[in-house]
Amino acid sequence: MSILLVDDHELVREGVARLLGDAPDMVVVGQLSSGEEVLEYISHADSNDMNSDIYSTNNIYRMPDIILLDARMPGLGGIEATREILKLAPECKVVAMSSVASGVIPSQMLRSGAKGFITKSVPVEELLKAIRVVNEGDHYVTPSVATRLAVDPFGDDGGGGLFDKLSRRELQIAQMLTDGKKVSQISIYLGLSPKTVYSYRYRIFEKLGIRSDVELTILAVKHGLADDTREYDGLPSFDSIVSFPAKQLIS
Template structure:
């Protein structure tokens, strides 16, 4: 199955070069590109790609805000951030905005291809350099009692599955529970951990090693 892609970056040379790299893969197809964040929202709505590759610094609307608006609109595409910014704060902001992948622009072509395939398959992807930076950031944080100890085995299982992006129906089928029961477990564990929403749950899961960084 071919994965359709829209590239959003204000540098035409990068858009063209990245498009050529992706076009070499038999399962990838670049169906459109844009150099403006706000215009890209209309383009994505029109083309309905499987994956959108976004830069952060763009005129009109920055990439993180584009990702956030795509998430709020219910767009079915998966977002990969490809940026010069590599700080953990940007990574966490991107995740909060709904991005499923984050790489530096200096990443190898093979990493970008892998990221596109990973997010299309429902997984998260952090490039090697990003994963290392985030890991160092988390390692420098003061550690205390492990909050995961507050959770039951079933709650920890559901925490991981939710953080990986699975729906309540998918989790229920995997664990032989009704979606309503899964929702109850999710609400309970979020209450125990003091998490307000699923975005906070994902960030918690990354910080505490529940899901991998790459």
């Protein structure tokens, strides 16, 4: 099966690619660092023929069977990226991975259409199992996350789905604000006027009962929408992997 890796950390991409390269039934067809890049990649591939290779001037764009996607990335986050990926290529199956095992991220990723969700601390065997299960058409969720979702389906620790109050656009802007993006940057990225972004920001604050970006970030960390650190746990086997130069596309 063919796999496309999407993560904004090069070490994570290279490590996972090395691990998957040892699996006889898996081939990594590309490594990308953002949601924007994966949408550009998918748009160049033929979503109507999952077995075809599409040739561009410099690279080969092969439509993947599985997209292994980081749930938390700057810019277009994993939640919105998953929705857009499935619009372009509904045949693709998304497996989300995250260092956040609680809060709203798991439930939001699954609602956006991801077929699998694993934490970055899982053993290699579970990573491979998740990919194979999803490729066969089933869902896979890391057991510890599945247990939390069964007890608290909103992923909100009994908070009644606090971030579910936000619209898709509001949630996207909230994530960008917690990533430290300024209103002017969000405005340019989303193609909205600064006034419109400020209006969204005001509605976010009103719905969540907060008054500042600092309070938003604290709330986002508390409910798992943001990490309290941008450092990832990585996979256990990374200790035995030697970092080597990244290749954006692997034929």
